Amino acid sequence: MGSSAAWHLAARGEQVTLLEQFGPGHDRGSSHGSSRIFRLAYADPFYVSLAVRALPLWRRLEAETGRRVLELTGAVDHGPAAATSALHDVLRAAGRPAELLTPAQAAERWPGLLADTTALFHPEAGRVHADRAVAAFQQAARQHGAHIRHGVKVTRLSVRGGRAEIVTADERTFTADSVVVAVGGWAPGRLSGLLPGLPAMRVTQEQPAHFPAADALDWPSFIHHPGAGLADEGGIYGLGSDDGVKVGFHGVGPVVDPDHRDRTVAPRALAEVQRYAERWLPGVDPTAPVASTCLYTTTPDHHFVVDRAGPLTVLAGFSGHGFKFAPVIGELAADLVGGAPARGPFALGPPRAA
Numbered sequence: 001m002g003s004s005a006a007w008h009l010a011a012r013g014e015q016v017t018l019l020e021q022f023g024p025g026h027d028r029g030s031s032h033g034s035s036r037i038f039r040l041a042y043a044d045p046f047y048v049s050l051a052v053r054a055l056p057l058w059r060r061l062e063a064e065t066g067r068r069v070l071e072l073t074g075a076v077d078h079g080p081a082a083a084t085s086a087l088h089d090v091l092r093a094a095g096r097p098a099e100l101l102t103p104a105q106a107a108e109r110w111p112g113l114l115a116d117t118t119a120l121f122h123p124e125a126g127r128v129h130a131d132r133a134v135a136a137f138q139q140a141a142r143q144h145g146a147h148i149r150h151g152v153k154v155t156r157l158s159v160r161g162g163r164a165e166i167v168t169a170d171e172r173t174f175t176a177d178s179v180v181v182a183v184g185g186w187a188p189g190r191l192s193g194l195l196p197g198l199p200a201m202r203v204t205q206e207q208p209a210h211f212p213a214a215d216a217l218d219w220p221s222f223i224h225h226p227g228a229g230l231a232d233e234g235g236i237y238g239l240g241s242d243d244g245v246k247v248g249f250h251g252v253g254p255v256v257d258p259d260h261r262d263r264t265v266a267p268r269a270l271a272e273v274q275r276y277a278e279r280w281l282p283g284v285d286p287t288a289p290v291a292s293t294c295l296y297t298t299t300p301d302h303h304f305v306v307d308r309a310g311p312l313t314v315l316a317g318f319s320g321h322g323f324k325f326a327p328v329i330g331e332l333a334a335d336l337v338g339g340a341p342a343r344g345p346f347a348l349g350p351p352r353a354a
């Protein structure tokens with residue numbers, strides 16, 4: 001999110017310096033790997049409008065950098081009729097293509113996955129290559145004049161006389177009219193007490209797995225909504241990628257401290273993903289998963305925090321579904337820095353209800 005904000009701000013002619021504590025392409029936060037779902041289908045029309053806006057921005061990023069980042073494969077939602085028909089209605093109301101299918105029709109089109117009860121297909125969905133996207137944001141930001149500095153850890157952030165002051169681990173001090181803080185899983189520790197109205201955030205270590213599939217790159221992204229054949233509360237997501245078919249439970253990992261986590265996958269969590277693959281994904285080899293870990297930073301209502309307080313703009317709490325919106329979040333950040341108000345449910349404010 002910070003790299004996207006750097007791109008938009010630099011493109012608007014601002015003087016931008018991006019500070020990142022780790023090296024390029026690191027895998028210690030939330031934005032690494034080859035695969036994130038892009039989709040328009042959200043029950044809340046506000047998020048549909050953000051995803052619609054993200055589409056041309058992803059394409060602009062690709063045009064500016066010459067890197068392929070977003071591939072549209074379409075998406076299949078399946079599960080209880082209430083979930084699929086609500087999403088269908090929201091998409092159609094927004095004027096976007098979508099079709100409801102029976103499980104048999106879905107199986108004919110995507111023999112690698114079994115659909116549960118009802119299915120919805122929408123074509124304006126697919127996958128974003130996360131590592132390439134972050135590199136592209138930084139390349140584009142640099143092309144517009146931003147300075148990108150890796151291996152620089154911010155140890156102190158304060159506000160003095162209306163300006164923001166940053167101190168780094170190597171004792172350098174930066175002052176700026178505006179600081180955009182986009183520190184992912186480090187947000188609760190870094191921002192508590194600094195920003196009034198910041199919601200509580202849970203940082204969890206999620207544990208998806210990639211499964212071998214001969215046709216991994218031909219898969220749609222998919223979400224299996226709970227409530228019909230799937231009892232689990234959080235639901236399951238998956239998508240094809242360069243590394244196989246990725247499958248994960250949504251937001252069920254253990255709470256962790258991002259600086260002190262083991263980054264190993266619990267055998268029980270891996271066994272559950274394998275059991276799911278065995279039952280619902282005939283197109284993958286369930287015996288050969290490659291598991292990984294990644295951080296979710298989740299707010300009580302799962303809405304993001306994208307707002308400004310004085311010279312600090314905060315981008316946080318992306319609750320396991322932020323990546324697809326990254327180019328829009330950077331654009332909103334640049335708007336906030338320019339004086340625009342927070343949008344929709346993203347404002348700092350009174351405590352959020354779960």
Ligand SMILES: Cc1cc2nc3c(=O)[nH]c(=O)nc-3n(C[C@H](O)[C@H](O)[C@H](O)COP(=O)(O)OP(=O)(O)OC[C@H]3O[C@@H](n4cnc5c(N)ncnc54)[C@H](O)[C@@H]3O)c2cc1C
Nearest residue numbers: 001021029030031037154183184294318320321322323324
């Ligand atoms: C397993 C998994 C699957 C996901 N799948 C999807 C998906 O399919 N679709 C989707 O839309 N979203 C998905 N998401 C969510 C999405 O990836 C995140 O919302 C997004 O990557 C969050 O980005 P971020 O910039 O907030 O955090 P990060 O990418 O973690 O960036 C924060 C950066 O701040 C740096 N930092 C922190 N503290 C300091 C400091 N003191 N000084 C300097 N630098 C610092 C960190 O090193 C880090 O690089 C998924 C997330 C996970 C974990």
